[in-house]
Amino acid sequence: MAPSDTQPEPTVPTLEDVAKAASVSTATVSRCLNSPERVSEKTRTKVMEAVRKLGYAPNFGAQALAAKRTNTFGAIIPTMDNAIFARGLQAFQEELHRNGVTLLVASSSYDPQLEEDQIRALVARGADALLLIGHERTAQSYAFLEQRQIPCVVAWVYTPDAPRISVGFDNRQAMKSMAAEVIGLGHRRLGYISANRGDNDRARERFMGLCDAMREAGLEPSELHLRETPYSIADGAAAFADLMEDSPRPTAVLCGNDVLAAGALQQARKLGLSVPRDVSVTGFDDLDIAEIVTPPLTTVHVPHRDMGRLAAKALLDMRNGTPPQASIHLDATIRWRETLAAPPEN
Amino acid sequence: MAPSDTQPEPTVPTLEDVAKAASVSTATVSRCLNSPERVSEKTRTKVMEAVRKLGYAPNFGAQALAAKRTNTFGAIIPTMDNAIFARGLQAFQEELHRNGVTLLVASSSYDPQLEEDQIRALVARGADALLLIGHERTAQSYAFLEQRQIPCVVAWVYTPDAPRISVGFDNRQAMKSMAAEVIGLGHRRLGYISANRGDNDRARERFMGLCDAMREAGLEPSELHLRETPYSIADGAAAFADLMEDSPRPTAVLCGNDVLAAGALQQARKLGLSVPRDVSVTGFDDLDIAEIVTPPLTTVHVPHRDMGRLAAKALLDMRNGTPPQASIHLDATIRWRETLAAPPEN
DNA sequence: AGAAAATATGCAAGCGCTTACATTTCTCCC
DNA sequence: GGGAGAAATGTAAGCGCTTGCATATTTTCT
Known part of the structure; x- marks a missing residue:
């Protein structure tokens, strides 16, 4: 019954509060914040003081609703659970941050349906542009992107012919060169441990x-x-073990990525197989672990940081209305270390 | 002059368009989307079809503005550039997704000022709740969180006395037990490679x-x-090399985390030092690489996935108005592998 | 069958901000 | 000093959605 009954709800100050405190209209306050040059020195000081005193910060929803832009980009990666996308994404975000845009990240668990949800979520949340990985996604996802005219770039692949611009390297070509090296060394019986190929171009x-x-x-x-196997060290190890049961068994095992290769290496040791004397192993990605494993892994080096940075630049350009440029090609080169050698004599 | 002059601007469908298409009111459409059980089967079908046909997705700004909640949580981690936070974050996001909330991630590069910006950005963008790492941040950050009454949980630490609830393990205690083991084995000259301690509790x-x-x-x-050194394999290696110059040199080198330890191990090999015969090495975190390095790393196992999952639950509860519960304690236990043994006779 | 209760839907008032347009105030010049 | 034009400020109409309340419509019970 007492008036003090109403709890002193910690109200967030609005534009109007500021306007009132500074005895001006909300329009003036808005202008002070967004185009200060259009307001007189005196008023501006007064308003800014009120802003400071009240601890005012604009409400994003309202702002987005009224202004229709957000300075936020989104990225959707298949998983955060391993290092594959981490470095590139970090570089991506650093470049964005330098340009005053905030990055929002979501992950799809390699599930196109989930990715579609995440795309919607990010766009709904005001993402002005999107970074996507690879071309594999639902038709609805593309339709949605199309309809909303969301600038978007596909990374981790380079496909100049695809309708969407890509920033990345040629996965096919890169693996081909690696395989050519392996074969050139004399290997004839090849093993391959691939990540699941469904939904993964x-x-x-x-x-x-x-x-x-x-x-x-x-x-x-x-x-x-x-x-073919999911994506973990243990999976790589299991696949390798399995491969070694084949008879005659392969003299070289190529792996679709470094994580799988790390598992293979681990399993080789367990099996008492010496790499590369008894069997060669190669990876793909050149993650940190490639240098760490024993022996150090011969793998395909992917320029993750450049890729992230350039993807950010491309997206920034697109958002700013620069005519959409072409896809950007980066080189993925072989990083020779110690797991690849000629096959055993025998 | 021709009427076709007006470009067919790709108009984004709104609630009203859907309502019109389904011949119902906007309120009904809204209910279909947000509390389907309150709408009759028949209407729902009709509406959903219209939604699909038009490719409708709610405008986040409008939604946030009207509903004052967003079903979005935010997380700010120090870096995405290595695996430390990845697994926990993935689990965090999975749990959130099960509960219909979207996760937005930002990273602070271990910079409190940048973290403050990110907190503001995430909250402005409508994050209903926040996951933070550790307690180290600017007073302004806390003041802001306080003012906005944002539910938030601090992870990767367990500090029952702190004003904010935490979900994690006792870093101090965990390292103490590890060190006790090392000392118990007879080591007297200890080396320690620490991550930078400024801004990192x-x-x-x-x-x-x-x-x-x-x-x-x-x-x-x-x-x-x-x-003390930054956070990479190379830094760990350099620090280890440096440590080995000390004379007499330590017989055991503890590392603040597995990444540093991996570098140490790598450097030990380069130096021709056998681990653990010549020198013992320990890590902290039990990342994937701990199993991969040679020899496998003795380290402190941190229950990353549980931590992420429980943090999500705690935050969900808080958001739903459940009285704030106490901090949650998880055990971090020593994972014995092969890099720790008694010191050399000598 | 008729009334009460339960269920489904519509109406319309905002949410906090931006911005086109209208109005007021200042400047400056003859 | 008066008026034109520029500069500063105010007014108010949305932006697209949610939700309390009012109004149908259906179900249930007697």
Whole structure:
């Protein structure tokens, strides 16, 4: 009953409060904040003081609603749970931050449906532009992006012909060169541990690159010892163990990425196999772990940081209305370390 | 002049468009989307179809403005550039997703000022609740959180006395037990490679735990061979090399985290030092790499996934108005592998 | 069958901000 | 000093959505 009954709800100050405190209209306050040059020195001082005193900060929803822009970009990566996307994303975000835009990240768990949800969520939340990984996604996702005219860039792949601009490297070509090196060393029985290729065009491209190299060398792709598996060190180890049961067994095992290769290496040791004496192993990505494993992993180096940075630049340009430029190609080169050598004599 | 002059601007469908298409009111559409059980089966079908056909997605700004909640939580981690926070964050996000909330991630690069900006950005963007790492941040950050009454949880630490609830483990205690084991094995000259302790309470706590253990064993903390360094494998390697110049040199090198330890191990090999015969090394975190390095790293296992999941639950509860519960304590236990043994005879 | 209760839907008032346009105030010049 | 034009400020109409309340419509019960 007492008036003090109403709890002193910690009210967030609004534009109107500021206006009242400074005895001006809300329009003036808004102008002070967004285009100060259009307001007289005196008023501005008065208003800014009120802003400070009240601890005012604009309400994003209202602002977005009225102004229709947010200075926020979104990125959707398949997973945060391993290092593959981390470095590139960090570089991406650093570049954005330098340009006053905030990055929002979501992850899709390699699930196109979930990715579609995340795209919607990010766009709904006001993302002005989007970074996506690879081309594999639902038709609805594309339709939605199309309809909203959201600037977006596809990274981790380079596909000049695709309708969307990409910033990345040629997965197929890169794996092909690696395989060519392996074959050039004399290996004939090849094993391949691939990440799941469903819903993952990078994995498919890499696989195709391997097949290309085999064919060019007169090898029959169907004779490849192939294992497809999810994405963890343990999975890589299991696949490798499995591969070593084949008879005759492969003399070289290429891996779709470094995580899988790390598992393979670990398993090789467990099996008492010496790498590369008994069997060669190669990776892809050149993550930190490639240097750490024993022996250090021969792998394909991917310029993650450049990729992130350039993707950010491309997106920034697009958002600013610069005519959409072409896809950007980066080189993925072989990083020679110690897990690849000629096959055992035998 | 031709009527076709007006470009067919790609208009984003609004609630009203959907309502019109389904011949119902906007209120009904809104209800269909937000509390479907309050709408009849028949209407719902009709509305959902219109939604699909038009490719409708709610305007976040408007929604946030009207509903004053967003079903979005934010997380600010020091860096995405390595695996430390990845697994916990992934689990955090999975749990949130199960509850219909979207996660927005930002990173602060271990910079309190930048973190403050990110907090503001996330809150402005409508984050209903926040996950933060550690207690170290600017007074303004706390004041802001306070004023806005944003539910928030601090993870990666457990500090029951702190004003904010935490979900994590006791860094100090965990490092203390590890150090106690090391000392128990007979080591007397200890080396420690720490992450930078400024602005990082986890690093400070771990260091203090080590000192605690030394004192309890009658060792003088000031005699610790200490190196403080940024956060990468190369930094760990450099610090280790440096440590090995000390004379007499430490017989065991504890590391503030696994990344640093991986660098140390790598450097040990380069130096021709056998671990653990010549020198013991320990890590902290039990990241994937701990199993991968050679020899496998003895380290402190941190229950990352549980931590992420429980933090999500706590935050969800708080958001839903459940009275703020107490901090949640998780155990961080030693994971014995092969890099820790008794000191060399000598 | 008729009334009460339960369920489904519509109406309309905002949420806090931006901005086109209208109005007031200042400057300056003849 | 008066008036034109520029500069500063105010007015008010939305932006797209949610939600309390009022109004149908259906179900249930007697």
